[in-house]
Amino acid sequence: MIITISGDIGSGKSTTGKLLCEKLGYKYLSTGAIQRQIAADMGMTTLELNHLTDSRRDIDEKIDSCTRALNDTDDNYIVDSRLAWNFIPSSYKVFLLCDEDIAAERISKDDKRKSDESNREILHLIRKIKERRKSEKERFKKIYNIDFEDHSNYDQIIDSGYFYPDKIVQMILDGIDRYYLQP
Numbered sequence: 001m002i003i004t005i006s007g008d009i010g011s012g013k014s015t016t017g018k019l020l021c022e023k024l025g026y027k028y029l030s031t032g033a034i035q036r037q038i039a040a041d042m043g044m045t046t047l048e049l050n051h052l053t054d055s056r057r058d059i060d061e062k063i064d065s066c067t068r069a070l071n072d073t074d075d076n077y078i079v080d081s082r083l084a085w086n087f088i089p090s091s092y093k094v095f096l097l098c099d100e101d102i103a104a105e106r107i108s109k110d111d112k113r114k115s116d117e118s119n120r121e122i123l124h125l126i127r128k129i130k131e132r133r134k135s136e137k138e139r140f141k142k143i144y145n146i147d148f149e150d151h152s153n154y155d156q157i158i159d160s161g162y163f164y165p166d167k168i169v170q171m172i173l174d175g176i177d178r179y180y181l182q183p
Contacts, residue, residue: 001026002070002077003172004084006148007096009129010103012160012168016096017080019169024076031063031081038062047128050135060143082148083140092176095154096168100126102161155179 003020005013014030021028038059039049053059067087070077085093098106104125140146151157156175160168 001176002079002088002091003094003176004079004081004088004091005094005096006082006085006154007094007160008098008100008103009132010100010106011096011098012106012165013080013096015165016094016160016168016172017078019165020078020172023169023173024078026076026078029066029070029077029079029081029084031067031079031084033080034063034066047132047135050132050139054135054139057143060139082136083144083146085153086144086146086148092179093154093156094172094175095151095157097157097159097161099161100129103129 003026005017005020007013014032017028017030020026035049036046039046042049042052044052049059064083064087067079067081067084070079070084070088071090079088079091085091101122104122107125107129108122137147137149140148146153156172156179158168158171163171
């Protein structure tokens, strides 16, 4: 089984995905981690890389090919990616919502995101979250003609701002049980 976790920036996709992996013994793939590594290798922030991908399709293709390859595996995976639901249609698709204030607070405390943004002020982070979301939404619409924020693409929607990660994991597991028990 493959579970794809999409959602807002700072919504807890990585935290949730890693906890699900621990609980289920699944493998983990994070396209955000791939993107951050590409950005770091190029000496830029994730937002700067997003803007570069507007003119360099090869960057998105490099990230997307990692996700598409999972269609050919029998392994169990948790995939933390805004677009994996589109590339792995047979997956159980989860979308995590998150208020921008909460997301900015989370990002400001995340040491793994230091290369993303050197300024940790909440208002600055909120502005960068909005800018990155707009950039990605426009790029994904242009390239794939999809809207990753359209909730009809997903099997389960969770507002992660109201729950601890362990509760979100349990909600996903409960959702999977209900989904696969449906006639």
